[in-house]
Amino acid sequence: MMLVLGVDAGGTASRAVVATRDGTVVGRGSAGPGNPTAVGPAAARSIGAAVRDALGEHDPASVVSGVAGIAGAGVLADPEVTAAFTSEWSHRGLICPVALVADAVTAFAAGTSARSGAALIAGTGAVAARIDDWRVNRTADGLGWLLGDEGSGMWLGLQAVRSVARAWSGPTVDGGLAAVIAARAGVTSCDELVRWAGRQQPAAFAALAPLVCGSATAGDALAERLTAEAAARLVATLGELGPPDGPVVLAGSLLTKTTPVRAAVLASLAGPVTTAGDPAVGAAWLALRQITDQEEAVRLHHRMLRPAPE
Known part of the structure; x- marks a missing residue:
């Protein structure tokens, strides 16, 4: 065979x-x-x-x-x-x-079976690539979580923790996404959240992305703002490559699953798009x-x- x-x-x-x-x-x-x-x-x-x-x-x-x-x-x-x-x-x-x-x-x-176009990938990291004859001609972002990967799962989870820490006031956390993040981290104060974050490997922040997306779908204002910003950054990354000579393929869990990030990216793109x-x-x-x-x-x-x- x-x-x-x-x-x-x-x-x-x-x-x-x-x-x-x-x-x-x-x-x-x-x-x-x-x-x-x-x-x-x-x-x-x-x-x-x-x-x-x-x-x-x-x-x-x-x-x-x-x-x-x-x-x-x-x-x-x-x-x-x-x-x-x-x-x-x-x-x-x-x-x-x-x-x-x-x-x-x-x-x-x-x-796609097309020879050329562009790929926009947002999973743990994020990158856009212009594809010519099944070869990468040019990329944007894909710089890793320290220097880039804007709009990725890592970026989204890290921004959520940062936002919750900055907004934490008083002895208890506000509800919504803040409470979800605190529960996942197992913390009851901002100081504990800071210590928790300092002990984590980068992948732990990417694992928070589904929680942010779920909170956005439920109508949490902070989560809605973060997912909209993630989508905007991904679209901007794709835009750095110029108009693609073919379809745009969305890849990575944030863009292949039903998420508010995917929905916002789709609403922003013109021309043929596939998943x-x-x-x-x-x-x-x-x-x-x-x-x-x-x-x-x-x-x-x-x-x-x-x-x-x-």
Whole structure:
């Protein structure tokens, strides 16, 4: 049986899918973080574990094409990182080449079969990428939580904690989002909130984003303001790339799930917009595209991902 491999390796988890020549997914696997910027060469081991699980009982030698979308793809020029990936593919028994591309490319492919356009991604982090012929031509933001990622889940959660801390007065916290944040942190005073925040890893703030979105949907004024600001910053980031030469694909949990951030972004965008499906399947489709003609690739895309215009 002829197989292809698709990998979506992000800062939180790595996921892999194995599909047949007709686009049927026959294996899935997941493992730990696969962002080389965050975890260095250890990212390759996480991705390898996801690939192992996806392959299951399938012969690795039957994989004829592979594509891996990597968060932090800018570090792939590092010889140590690329050597780690090469070693991992060999360790897993793969004999075909596995193309390493930016995760923006696989996110874009998960939403459209078009060759060019733009991807706007807002999950834990945030980045906009202009895609030309399935390659990243230019990016905006994607600078990490210290320097950027404006409008991301990390940004939204951190802004919520900052806003609650600044607004806290008296012995008890106000209701609404402030009470939700205090309950999640398990604190009863501003000083305790400050100490709690200082002990957290960055991902803990991203985990607060669904709470902010939920509070905004419930009508909390602070949460509504923060989600509107997140959307405005994401749209501004996309605008830095200029008009896209094709559709805009929305990706990342803040923009693929039903959130007030997604709703506000959609209301601000003109032109064709689609929503990304599974980026790992998008990567598998890119691997299939390498061994099929254009007409067949489009047909397979509709079967595997079925993007729907907004």
